[in-house]
Amino acid sequence: MTAENVPAEPRHPEPLLRAEGLRKVFGRRVVLDGLDLEVAEGECVVLIGGSGSGKSTLLRCLNLLEELDDGRILLAGEDISDPRIDADRVRARIGIVFQAFNLFPHLSVLDNVTLAPIRVHRVPPVKAREEARAMLQRVGLAEQAGQWPDQLSGGQQQRAAIARALVNRPMMILLDEVTSALDPELVGEVLTLLRRLRDDGTTMVIATHEMDFARQVADKVCFLHDGRILEQGPPDMIFTEPREQRTREFLARMI
Numbered sequence: 294m295t296a297e298n299v300p301a302e303p304r305h306p307e308p309l310l311r312a313e314g315l316r317k318v319f320g321r322r323v324v325l326d327g328l329d330l331e332v333a334e335g336e337c338v339v340l341i342g343g344s345g346s347g348k349s350t351l352l353r354c355l356n357l358l359e360e361l362d363d364g365r366i367l368l369a370g371e372d373i374s375d376p377r378i379d380a381d382r383v384r385a386r387i388g389i390v391f392q393a394f395n396l397f398p399h400l401s402v403l404d405n406v407t408l409a410p411i412r413v414h415r416v417p418p419v420k421a422r423e424e425a426r427a428m429l430q431r432v433g434l435a436e437q438a439g440q441w442p443d444q445l446s447g448g449q450q451q452r453a454a455i456a457r458a459l460v461n462r463p464m465m466i467l468l469d470e471v472t473s474a475l476d477p478e479l480v481g482e483v484l485t486l487l488r489r490l491r492d493d494g495t496t497m498v499i500a501t502h503e504m505d506f507a508r509q510v511a512d513k514v515c516f517l518h519d520g521r522i523l524e525q526g527p528p529d530m531i532f533t534e535p536r537e538q539r540t541r542e543f544l545a546r547m548i
């Protein structure tokens with residue numbers, strides 16, 4: 294190839310994740326109604342919207358915990374919604390953290406973090422433990438590695454769950470209302486950690502009711518309504534001059 298015909302860098306590189314026309318129906322209820330979403334590498338996308346608008350279902354679909362009724366999901370160009378895909382391999386590339394901590398109570402904090410790497414992804418135990426300790430250090434839990442989940446505060450448990458989601462070095466992580474079950478005084482430490490991960494360039498999709506936090510961390514805010522993204526844009530736009538009446542009503546209720 295000569296210099297002239299080397300392809301130029303694409304002007305709009307493909308987003309890391311592209312969801313197209315996602316449709317999910319539970320019984321007769323259409324929960325995702327042709328939803329499109331793009332997430333660029335290093336981007337922090339925040340999902341806001343009323344209860345029942347489809348935020349959790351969207352995150353669960355992205356992690357292949359729900360089967361789509363229509364649409365497709367491309368991760369780094371690969372169609373991960375293809376039913377033949379290896380879901381475990383996808384989940385190593387897209388981590389997820391839920392509202393309730395979901396740590397295994399009978400395993401130490403360290404073993405919670407190494408479980409999937411060792412059992413599912415066949416990482417040698419010595420290496421898995423080394424990586425888990427490094428990740429626990431990163432979330433400020435180096436000292437707690439040998440403890441049981443119930444010896445930790447709710448905020449510490451949630452940080453352990455985040456370490457577990459990050460230990461496979463996923464391409465992105467999904468966080469579903471990760472502070473909603475916490476006592477108010479423990480919310481801050483988890484949000485501080487998320488802010489730090491964002492500043493380190495972690496690609497994230499966060500569903501949250503914490504509007505101040507959303508405004509601070511989001512590169513892009515998506516307002517969900519009835520299973521679609523009704524409006525999206527930079528936080529300054531969504532929070533100060535939303536175009537849609539429904540967004541304005543939602544924000545008025547939240548403040």
Ligand code: ADP
Binds near residue numbers: 320322324343350351
């Ligand atoms: P959000 O997270 O925005 O509150 P959800 O995605 O949890 O919204 O829920 C959207 C709608 O889908 C709600 O009406 C909810 O009751 C319904 N739903 C979610 N999961 C299921 C399920 N497994 N079976 C039936 N209905 C469900």
Ligand code: MG
Binds near residue numbers: 348349
């Ligand atoms: Mg939800």
